Amino acid sequence: MADLPTITSRTIADLLERAPRSSFIGGAFTGGTPGLEVIDPATGEVLTSVVDADAARAGIAALDAAVAAQDAWAASLPRTRADILHRAYELCLQRADDLALLMTLEMGKPLAEAYGEVTYGAEFLRWFSEEAVRLPGRFRSASAAEAGVLTSTRPVGPVLAITPWNFPLSMGTRKIGPALAAGCTVVLKPAAATPLTSLLLMEILVEAGVPAGVVSCVVTSDSRTLSSTLMADPRLRKVSFTGSTGVGRTLLGQAAEHVLRSSMELGGNAPFLVLPSADIATAVEAAVPAKFRNNGEACTAANRFYVHSSVAKEFTAALVERTTELIVGPGIEQATTLGPLIDEAALQKVDELVDDAVQRGARVLTGGARLDRPGYFYQPTVLGDVPLDARVNSEEIFGPVAPIIVMDDVEEMIAAANRTEFGLMAYVAGQDLSEVTDTVQRIEAGMIAVNLGVASDPSAPFGGVKESGLGREGSHEGIAEYLETVYVRMPL
Numbered sequence: 001m002a003d004l005p006t007i008t009s010r011t012i013a014d015l016l017e018r019a020p021r022s023s024f025i026g027g028a029f030t031g032g033t034p035g036l037e038v039i040d041p042a043t044g045e046v047l048t049s050v051v052d053a054d055a056a057r058a059g060i061a062a063l064d065a066a067v068a069a070q071d072a073w074a075a076s077l078p079r080t081r082a083d084i085l086h087r088a089y090e091l092c093l094q095r096a097d098d099l100a101l102l103m104t105l106e107m108g109k110p111l112a113e114a115y116g117e118v119t120y121g122a123e124f125l126r127w128f129s130e131e132a133v134r135l136p137g138r139f140r141s142a143s144a145a146e147a148g149v150l151t152s153t154r155p156v157g158p159v160l161a162i163t164p165w166n167f168p169l170s171m172g173t174r175k176i177g178p179a180l181a182a183g184c185t186v187v188l189k190p191a192a193a194t195p196l197t198s199l200l201l202m203e204i205l206v207e208a209g210v211p212a213g214v215v216s217c218v219v220t221s222d223s224r225t226l227s228s229t230l231m232a233d234p235r236l237r238k239v240s241f242t243g244s245t246g247v248g249r250t251l252l253g254q255a256a257e258h259v260l261r262s263s264m265e266l267g268g269n270a271p272f273l274v275l276p277s278a279d280i281a282t283a284v285e286a287a288v289p290a291k292f293r294n295n296g297e298a299c300t301a302a303n304r305f306y307v308h309s310s311v312a313k314e315f316t317a318a319l320v321e322r323t324t325e326l327i328v329g330p331g332i333e334q335a336t337t338l339g340p341l342i343d344e345a346a347l348q349k350v351d352e353l354v355d356d357a358v359q360r361g362a363r364v365l366t367g368g369a370r371l372d373r374p375g376y377f378y379q380p381t382v383l384g385d386v387p388l389d390a391r392v393n394s395e396e397i398f399g400p401v402a403p404i405i406v407m408d409d410v411e412e413m414i415a416a417a418n419r420t421e422f423g424l425m426a427y428v429a430g431q432d433l434s435e436v437t438d439t440v441q442r443i444e445a446g447m448i449a450v451n452l453g454v455a456s457d458p459s460a461p462f463g464g465v466k467e468s469g470l471g472r473e474g475s476h477e478g479i480a481e482y483l484e485t486v487y488v489r490m491p492l
Contacts, residue, residue: 004111005097007332015101022051023058023219024202026065027212030058036192036221041108041340042330042375050195055222056229059187062216066158066185067235069213074155074183078133081181085129088208092122092169095204099197103168104331106194108339108376109294111331120456121170124474127458128177131479135182141492148490153483155183156261157237160230162189162223162251164243165342166297168197174462174473175240175263176205176215182482184238188217189226193342195219227251234258238482241265242299245422245467252470263471263481265299265463267396268424271417272302273439275410275430276310282451283311283429284318287402289453290427292326292380295339296400297346299468300425300447300456304393305404306413312406319382319402320365326380326400328371340376341399347376350399357383357390357403367400394420410439418444424464425455446472 005011023030034049073081092099099121100114109117137152159179163171172188179186190198202217220226230236231254238261241251245267255262272290274283290302307315331339341347347370354368367381378399386392386403393405393416407413417426426445430436440448446464449455456462461472471481 004115004334006334007101007111011101012105012332015098016048019048019102019196020199020203021048022199023053023062024199024217025058025062026216027206029199029202036195036219038106038196039193039343040105041342042332044344044375047105048196050199050219053218053220055218055220055225058218058220059226059229060233062187062218063158063230063233063235065213065216066187069211070158070185073185073211073214076183078135081183082129082132084209085125085132085177085180088205088210089122089125089129091204091208092118092125092173095200099169099200101332102196102200103194104339106196107165107168107342108331110336110339111334113294114331117167117170120458121167121173123458124170124173124177127474128181128479131178131476132181135479135483142489146492148492150488150490152486152488153182154486156482156484157184158235159184159186159238159240159482160189160227160236161186162227162239162241162243163191163198165191165194166294168194169201171242172198172201174458174478178473178479179482180210180214182479184482185213186215187230188215189223190217190219192219192221192223228254231255231260232257237261238263240481248469261481263473264469265473266424266467266469267422268299268301268464268468269303269394269396269420269422270300270425270427270445271443272305272427273413273417273429274305274307274311274315275413275428275432275435275439276308277432277435278308278311278315278429279431280311280314280318283315284322286427286429286449286451286453287319288322290449291402292323292338292400293454295341297342297398299396301398302402302427303397304417305402306416307404307406308410308413309406309408312404316365316382316384316404319404323380323382323402324366328377328380330375338380338400341378343376346398347378350378350397350401353392353395353397354381354383354401357386357392360387360390362386362390362403388416410435414439414442418442421467422464423466424468425449427453
């Protein structure tokens with residue numbers, strides 16, 4: 001973004017004073033005494049506090065409100081729902097300064113990237129405003145009888161949407177947008193580390209005209225009690241979760257009790273393949289955002305770089321050069337291109353993974369350590385000569401570390417890329433169309449970017465295969481996750 005605003009302590013104080021700090025249930029903020037601390041990862045200090053809701057009581061109250069509002073919202077005209085979502089889209093853009101700054105403050109991403117997320121997150125509201133008036137349905141004659149086949153769709157019913165901390169706005173809009181467009185009511189559970197953006201989104205939805213009870217937001221540190229309480233209630237009809245595969249497995253087990261519709265966007269371990277035909281400048285241009293966007297804290301982040309030996313020396317040198325140009329600092333500073341990690345635990349995990357790789361023979365080509373400063377900062381890092389048995393090949397790094405594994409054969413690269421239980425995202429760099437096409441067809445992933453470092457788009461289906469999840473978000477598939485198909489047979 002060309003012209004970022006100058007952020008002062010007064011700017012921050014004013015925003016935090018205006019920001020809601022309690023759960024939003026049945027059309028109103030519940031109030032109470034703030035006790036759940038929101039930490040600024042750039043300083044490690046308390047940014048503000050919000051009300052830590054009683055998970056069971058607040059969850060049931062939110063579900064009560066969703067159930068009470070469900071029939072009327074489902075019966076509302078598709079155009080009415082579309083207009084409300086489009087107003088919410090416009091309001092997100094109008095309040096971009098507030099949304100972007102809150103995201104940067106509570107999770108650390110550079111301000112320029114936070115503005116990018118406002119645009120991206122708002123676009124889900126616009127996309128699904130357009131999908132709301134194009135719900136599927138058809139009529140045809142039965143193939144072997146004098147009868148008509150009529151199919152239509154209905155909203156699945158009240159939804160529990162659980163979102164992570166790394167994309168505080170877009171993970172909410174990616175679930176709320178299609179749910180509202182389909183006619184479903186929603187109980188949103190944001191991550192306890194980053195509740196502020198979600199609560200501001202509630203203000204925006206109210207201003208856009210979302211009726212009371214249609215969307216609630218429960219802020220609590222007791223995620224387990226909230227999810228288990230609501231998922232044991234037969235009135236809940238769908239759960240949509242973005243987060244770790246371990247938690248996803250638990251939720252799927254709970255969902256089985258009432259056969260809940262489930263959408264799961266789970267862990268990633270994205271390979272980045274640099275083929276013999278790769279143009280090095282293009283490959284590095286893709287590699288930098290694929291690895292370092294959002295401080296490396298993305299399920300789609302490139303986790304393992306498999307580089308063909310014929311281009312390894314040139315690619316490695318160019319990637320190291322670009323990595324050393326990244327500017328580490330608080331996200332609110334205009335020059336920053338890489339912010340802090342979310343917390344001390346995340347920092348320690350990255351440190352452990354780098355240490356493990358080095359102990360097994362990897363070389364630190366740049367970076368390789370946490371920064372000696374307040375906050376949770378880790379140096380942007382490139383590792384060379386990384387062995388296949390290093391933990392970075394099997395565990396999601398979720399930090400600014402690029403491990404390079406050099407291989408002599410494309411077949412070996414593809415096999416290594418697929419040697420994981422995950423299959424969310426993959427990246428391929430190459431110029432030979434036949435080589436690229438063959439590789440793409442054999443990569444086991446729900447999404448593949450060719451010569452690009454970013455693939456997410458509201459108009460495209462987002463999701464993975466294997467243990468990276470179930471279902472898709474975005475595109476036409478995204479709204480289908482919130483609809484039931486009904487078939488009616490009638491005589492002709």
